[in-house]
Amino acid sequence: MPGEAGAGALTGAPAARVQARPVAPGPAETILWEGRPALGAGRLFEGLFLLILLGTLALAALLLIAPHLAGSAFAGTPDARALPLILLMVVGVVLIIALPVWLRSTARGRAxxxxxxxxxxxxxxxxxxxxxxxxxxxxxxxxxxxxxxxxxxxxxxxxxxxxxxxxxxxxxxxxxxxxxxxxxxxxxxxxxxxxxxx
Missing domain, CATH: 2.40.50 (OB fold (Dihydrolipoamide Acetyltransferase, E2P))
Incomplete structure (x- = not known):
């Protein structure tokens, strides 16, 4: 775009190069070999580690909010209507921390x-x-x-x-x-x- 080239020239900085996602092999490209990671003990340990991590995070989140369930100056005294919100917060904390770990682990396993x-x-x-x-x-x-x-x-x-x-x-x-x-x-x-x- 002419505007982008002009902006780069005015600031004196090189234009940022965005690398696009690669495309699948076309007719001019020959596939010579295909394979997958071998299933083994390493994959089993990755899955086991992920389950332990999720359990530990859920327990830590519950222990963090447990003192407030009896009531506190900060949280007030929760009643039955607060239980869905508390559970949602626990699930949210676990997902925020565990989701990137899970995405990385499954990407390597499904490669x-x-x-x-x-x-x-x-x-x-x-x-x-x-x-x-x-x-x-x-x-x-x-x-x-x-x-x-x-x-x-x-x-x-x-x-x-x-x-x-x-x-x-x-x-x-x-x-x-x-x-x-x-x-x-x-x-x-x-x-x-x-x-x-x-």
Whole structure:
């Protein structure tokens, strides 16, 4: 838009670049490999941890408001009409804290991985939530994972961690096979660097 270019020129700041969500492979792109994370003890522990977290949060919320149920100068003396509001507040506190954790955990568990002749892609449902261009990408291979890093990669917030942003194919049965396909499309195996930091 002309107005946007003019505004950037006036302030002297570069125009902000918004990275659009990647599109599905088209006719000019060949799918070379597809896979999913292997189900195992790790997934079971993630689900168990989430249930324990939800239970702990619900208990903490109830303990927080329990002193006010007998009446206080702050809350007054609640009657039967206040019970639905109290329960709604407890459920709301649990959801506010637990919903992002649940969304991240389920996104990683439902991920589907794809290598094309151009990109490494992570799908959740019908949406691409992670993309790295293979040509020139740095790649590390672990016992059960392959990680890709390249400038301009796309990563949905549910897959971001505290470390550097990486496209991770996790809990793979044959990571060396996946790495060999990626190397054939221009990815470089490295022993250190951004992809190793995860």
């Amino acid at each position: 589907r991985y794809m290598l094309t002749n151009r990109r490494a892609l992570i799908w959740v449902g019908r949406s691409i939530v992670g993309e790295a261009i293979l040509f020139g990408a740095e790649m590390t291979v672990g016992p059960t994972a392959v990680r890709f890093w390249n400038h301009g990669l796309y990563l949905d917030w549910r897959l971001r961690d505290e470390g550097p942003d990486l496209v991770r194919f996790e809990r793979l049965a044959r990571p060396e096979e996946v790495a060999a396909i990626a190397e054939g499309q221009g990815a470089r195996r490295v022993d250190d660097g951004p992809a190793q930091a995860a």
